[in-house]
Amino acid sequence: MPYVLMIISAVLVNNIVLTQFLGICPFLGVSKRFSTALGMGGGVIFVMTLSTIITYLIQTYLLVPFKIEFMQTIIYILVIAALVQMVEIMLKKVSPALYQALGVYLPLITTNCTILGVAILVIRKEFNLMESTVFAISNSIGFTFALIIFSGIRERLELLEIPEAMKGIPLALVLAGLLSLAFMGFSGIVH
Amino acid sequence: MSKKPSTFFNMVGTLFIISFFSSAALGFVYEMTKGPIAKATLEKKIKAIQEVVPAFDNHPLDEVYSVDIDEGTLFFYPAKKNNKLVGTAVETLTTKGFSGIIKLMVGLLPDGTINNIVVVETHETPGLGDKIKKEKSDFSKQFTGKNPSLFTLKVKKDGGSVDAITAATISSRAFCDAVIKGYQAYKKEVRK
């Protein structure tokens, strides 16, 4: 698949949050403020790209030759957890400014299902290394894109008066539904 | 809370022991389920073949041959009765589906007429694109008994004779695409 199509498809048409239902927890949890959404998005782009490349290499050079593909889930989640810790330690030493911006979001990323999801998806879709990398980058951009739009809407909603029972999560979910409906308008531009 | 202090030795040791035991347990379960998984996969394939071609008495899985095309590999399972070819089940695929790959088992009679089609693998949207499955709508039944040399395997929007599923033109197109690929590869093989 040409890379440009792949990027458009992942960001707009098959957006990982709004149509694939991955990463809903952070999508609802950290989308109250525009700045936190940006921070979380940055962290996800960084970790997802790195972890997809590493897990891809582990799959090709370790799990497949030794015929232990059934260990996939357990090894991937350990790699992701270790990677997040390492990134945190390194970031603290190398770039304290960036650590200040992303630091609080890093521990949350381990249990962000988009990371493990994309790492497994690239194997199931039988991509090569280059395709996997592009797939990871474009999906993490798609995640960030959805998160940022969503936080923008939610910031404005705070000024409105809404029924007590709808406050918070219920309204956020209905909004996500409308946003997802809007994104469906993009379907067809890739095919 | 834990009674064990978090010394380096304790931490590494515990992690190692837990990982060791879970790997051993997984290896054991893997060995146990390997047989059933392989058997279930095989049975699914045989069932799909039985559904698409007329009754046969050979083992089509043992006589399989394959053809490589751009998007992947097509498999041909010849079904024979009393050593006479009664049909060929073609496992064909397309990557043009709305959500990626679609695999079909297309049953072709020796003259190329479509006998029956079942969907082997699909990730199409439930309620929309997954109507290509026989149990979800009559879409795939319109191919039965048609010979692709007389019947244009394209949706009506593209000038063909296939009624597309409402609101799922992409999936319908992809379905036709997979059938055409299977048919063309079959014709090429037969001519050899």
Added chain:
Amino acid sequence: MNQWQNLIKGLIKENPVFVLILGTCPTLAVTTSVANALGMGLSTTFVLVTSNLAISALKDFIPDKVRIPCFIVVIASFVTIVDLVMAGYCQVIHAQLGIFIPLIVVNCIVLGRAEAFAAKNGLWSSTVDGLGMGLGFTFALLVLSAIREALGSGSFLGHKFIHSDGILFFILAPGAFIVFGYVIAIINRMNRGTK
């Protein structure tokens, strides 16, 4: 708290999906049909019960600082077991749920219960807690999927009760979000009434 209260708290009062808003990804993704929801709910219940049991048994043996990696290894092992067994014995549901089976590992409910309950309580209450939470999760999935399947395809467990297509919107992604949102709103409203 007796064990009965411990069991039913997961069903209603502390329902992981409707009240604690955990595990939203599988909740939205697999509720297109009741059969899928049941498969996902029961797999998650199995993982919850077994991992709670294992973690409660191991809690004195695991040093505090490495407890999260240890919990993750235990949970991932049970998830893989579910994955393999399902692939062997009910391939249809396994294919339908697809990637959401391995993703039980990162379902916040499982790690959340391990950390908040099993790491502090005895074997028996941890098992009951896991069962209660798992059934609460299954119950929530069943409610959502019943609504979505009834409105979206006009059927229940695959049996049609109206002879038409239903409202497609509820099967698609936007419908999932909106049904979930309104169900939580209704529950909030009811809770407020009882307080």
